[in-house]
Amino acid sequence: MTEKGKTSALQENEGVSEPETTNKSAIAAIKNKRQQQPSADELVKGILAKDRTALSRAITLVESTNPQHLKKANDIIQQCLPYANASIRIGITGVPGVGKSTFIETFGMYLTSKGKQIAVLAVDPSSTLSRGSILGDKTRMEDLVKNDNAFIRPSPSGSSLGGVARKSRETIILCEAAGFDTILIETVGVGQSETAVHSMVDFFLLLKLAGAGDELQGIKRGIMEMADAIVINKADGDNLKNAKIAKVEFNRALHLYPPKDSGWQPKVLLASALENTGIPEVWQLIEAYLDLTKENHFFDYSRNEQNKFWLLQTIEDRLKTDFYNNPSIKIELKHQLERIENGETTPFAAAELLLGLK
């Protein structure tokens, strides 16, 4: 605070009052118009006309926790369904530091240069509205974010993986209806979310770095088993030699796994976003995968299986949530766990008792 009368850099002058010529009724009309939400039909029309604002608004409805928004979202999805599915969905994972954002930027720019319309989504159950999440910082994809043929959307927030997964799957449908033919879905390298993403994509790509004992780390969580391709990233400069060694090791490790239902033998590639090498090869590999799995019908079979999986998964999650959120079961569960710990009852007797309270 500065003493009144003294001149200071912090001194505030009195504000200038609003000129009287401003049309107050016009302002009210504009405000009113802005508050009017477009209808489901209007949004669908916008999405099918490739209007990004309509697409973004519809995704916001999908991500909302407001039941009325969800009802509207379901209506929009239902109308978009006949226009969905005509895309390739690619999952991209790797531990933090592996260079996912830079790889996606480079890969995305390459795809748009080939005439592709790409949508980049993220699945990150740890993200919240307030904290930064993967893809939240769009500045890390400077070129792609300005690209007319790319649409980038950060991870929906949510504490449960099931909720985040539902939102992402429905967002895929909306993006496909809006004409995006290549959907890249980024996820963090933390096990469970990878399994969820693997269950919503056609092709699963694992990014790795050479060296530092990292070669076989993927094995411990079964992620390597899910990969259709491993791309050793940052294969440039001094890293190149190690990357080539890692390629041999990964190839050997991949051959230890049983053959995939798709009939596809996973491959290992080298890439460098820095030197812009290896990127066309990644796309060629995905095209070879598409040729194979469309010919042997695994592509459609897998999408159908994924739908079944999400149907059953959603049902079972809800059955559990409903049961454990029942107040009388909450209390008795605590009591039964204590009795089990004291050797006063068995897990099976306690389960019977709790199920009787349903």
Added chain:
Amino acid sequence: MTEKGKTSALQENEGVSEPETTNKSAIAAIKNKRQQQPSADELVKGILAKDRTALSRAITLVESTNPQHLKKANDIIQQCLPYANASIRIGITGVPGVGKSTFIETFGMYLTSKGKQIAVLAVDPSSTLSRGSILGDKTRMEDLVKNDNAFIRPSPSGSSLGGVARKSRETIILCEAAGFDTILIETVGVGQSETAVHSMVDFFLLLKLAGAGDELQGIKRGIMEMADAIVINKADGDNLKNAKIAKVEFNRALHLYPPKDSGWQPKVLLASALENTGIPEVWQLIEAYLDLTKENHFFDYSRNEQNKFWLLQTIEDRLKTDFYNNPSIKIELKHQLERIENGETTPFAAAELLLGLK
């Protein structure tokens, strides 16, 4: 048939009638007594007195599908609980042909020679009453079956792993109450049943053979990750050299996994039932594990976690079974799956609809 009157080796003479001195009322009394089933209290008394007939009868009640038998079984288990838990529970797995039965026979004979009272159980969800199962053929454990300090029980039958697992866990309690201090639980090498057995034992032992590309096979199903020890079996004669090489390879592979919650570093041993070598070393290793996990309290912690796991697992299995067995849901589920396949609805919308029918 021989012609009447002719003498033949096949000729049958008329039978001798029953002597009249037999006391018919005594026979009826004995028959009546035999048909009378012992009460729950009588069986508990028998179990605690280490009466094998009482133990076997109680296990039969546990394995029954008759609701009255199950009620009686629950009563018996409840009464046995205070006398249970004072044992070490060891899971033993390995693919068919690895020599599980022979290993268990040799290991079991060694344990009884050390004064242990051992119970050998099996978990094999594929076994039925009619078909042969592991341990069904007790002749494969000729010495152990005649041993007064060993009790052998084949796998309970059942089509669901959950059901078989419940029966096995309750049988463990009964065996412990009957004074058996070392419980060996054998399982087949087929993935899911191993996970179930791993969730009911203190120590998990994986039997392996050297050679024939078998070295890293366990990795593909995450079984090696569960093992507290790998025993390379049949490490004798011409196999010995390969077994030693395999030991080095397994040791290297085990070090790729993250440290266990128990603080235990899994070990690899060689054994031969044929030459009776390596068996005391297996027991020494288990004793070292017990020393460590009792001191760091992992032993009790793990048993408590296993109980919680089985409580939640039992509840969730039943919630699902009840839902999917609901006749109106069965019909609508089929319909919704068709609609999903035709792209007329999403898995999430279909799940909402089905949950509404509950």
